[in-house]
Amino acid sequence: LFATAVSYTALAATNYVMFIVCIWLLIAAGGATVPSLIGVIVSAVKKKYRCECLSFAKTVSTVLGFFLGPFACGVIADMWTLTWGVRIVIGWSAAAEVFILLTWLLSYRRRDDLSTVDLETEN
Numbered sequence: 426l427f428a429t430a431v432s433y434t435a436l437a438a439t440n441y442v443m444f445i446v447c448i449w450l451l452i453a454a455g456g457a458t459v460p461s462l463i464g465v466i467v468s469a470v471k472k473k474y475r476c477e478c479l480s481f482a483k484t485v486s487t488v489l490g491f492f493l494g495p496f497a498c499g500v501i502a503d504m505w506t507l508t509w510g511v512r513i514v515i516g517w518s519a520a521a522e523v524f525i526l527l528t529w530l531l532s533y534r535r536r537d538d539l540s541t542v543d544l545e546t547e548n
Contacts, residue, residue: 428454
């Protein structure tokens, strides 16, 4: 939620210094969030599939995150302007919040099922 709030603050920023501070906070929030979320994903998978899961999760986060962001910004900037390219790419973080909230909701609904899982004997 912090990253989304910072991203929308960056979109509303009219001052260059405020925009740069918001971008740095957004980068720091992403650096703190992405490894933790990948760890949660990997820990939810059976032990024999964790290597493949980590490989897939890192590939998807690289392709859809590190590659797609600048590429999409460039494509949008070619169609309209660089300002709109940056605004749309930064504003796209709301989609991540939707999926994080959906995951939380589903795990909250399944909390009784998950509390009976014995992680030590899991294969």
